[in-house]
Amino acid sequence: MDKSMKDILKVYGPLALLVAISIWVALALIDPAPPSRVTFAAGNSGGAYYALAQEYADRLAESDVEVEVLETQGSLQNIELLRSGRAEIAFVQGGLATEADRETLNSLAGMFHEPLWVFVRSEADLGGFGDLRDLRFAIGPEGSGTRALALQMQAAWGEDWPSSSRRIESGQAAASALLAGDIDAAAFSAAMNAPYVQRLIGAPGIELLPFDRAPALARRTRALDPVTLYRGIVDLEADIPAADVPLIASVAQLAIDKDLHPAIQSLLLEASEDVHAGNSAFAKAGKFPAPELVDMPLSAEAERFWKNGPSFLRNYFSFQVANFLERAWVFLIPLVTLLIPLIRVAPPIYRWRVRRKIYVWYSDLRELEARGREASNDEARDKVLDELSELQKEVGELDVPLSYTEEVYHLRSHISFVRELVKGLYARDAGEDARHTA
Secondary structure, three states, rough: OOHHHHHHHHHHHHHHHHHHHHHHHHHHHHHOOEEEEEEEEEOOOOHHHHHHHHHHHHHHOOOEEEEEEEEOHHHHHHHHHHHOOOOOOEEEOOOOHHHHHHHHHHEEEEEEEHHHHHHHHHHHHOOOOOHHOOOEOOOOOOOOHHHHHHHHHHHOOOOOOHHHHOOOOOOHHHHHHHOOOOEEEEEEOOOOOOOHHHHOOOOOOOOEEEOOOOOHEEEEEEEEEEEEEEEOOEEOOOOOOOOOEEEEEEEEEEEEEEEOHHHHHHHHHHHHHHHOOOOOOOOOOOOOOOOOOOOOEEEEHHHHHHHHHOOOOHHHHOOHHHHHHHHHHHHHHHHHHHHHHHHHHHHHHHHHHHHHHHHHHHHHHHHHHHHHHHOHHHHHHHHHHHHHHHHHHHOOOOOOOOHHHHHHHHHHHHHHHHHHHHHHHHHHHHHHHHHHOO
């Protein structure tokens, strides 16, 4: 390695090391990177929750985030998994969160409708939901989302409901009991394509109970929404249903642990716009995701996303790169502030080091000149001339960048000048000695 390269390393090496240390400290202080694996509490493997959770898993996998989808019994178990920290993400039926849940959990948005289907036997001849009080009414087992919503509806109609109107049959078992006449009515909080809903819609002797006061119910609970099952939407040819049926629907939310990394939230929010934005039986395209149809606080990241959309960097970079830049930007300004003076001071330091290698010889040269002037005999002058020759040789071997060669030649010319000066003094004294002798 030549000397000029060593000079460069001596100047710029410490600066590069300082910059590297600064970057390392900045990286250590920025927000932690998002996790590479998260857990999603879904629902029964044959249900809508589970299928949608798998869609989210596929989309997050594109950004190298692994999603473990947990099969559960539904919304209430999902909330429990979120509370206990065994899941970070879950679908949760609207209206089930408690005040305590609102302290520790957040919502990203309402994602889709889950109507409350109440099927009754035709001979019941009901005037409304309140008339179910005196019937054998199955509302699902303890801990189910259907039961929680049905109890909420019963409370809205007031007074105590007897145990016979709070039977525990659910799903296909409740549908079979209703068709067999073992119960008079059954409630289901489910998507329209649920097998037991499809089994009962249009079945002989079974009617779907309308919720004529659905708008009023929705005003009482934020996560409820009035919807309409339009005539013929189930089967146009068979004209099922034969008329529009007003229903009340809970809104399934994408709930999260409030400490879930914002970058993962952002990925979920981006995915939700594709997964839930299309037409459905109860909503036009663009209705969902709906940040206003939630009963848990929106996360700060969700509020930012629904107001401004994806971050600027996500429009141009992959998830990993954009996330790193978004986390690191806070240290970018102080880092640049540190780098600017370092970059500006490095060239002067380098120039000083190179020139110092040249200028340091001038001290020796001045000393030799002074000794040459003061020399009183030939032996002293000869010694100065020998040292000047040695100095000239050493300067000739000096290794400097090409741009500084001119200064080396200036030094060498100055050495030659002093040599001639000393020789002139030598000759002058020799002439004076000759005259004195004559």
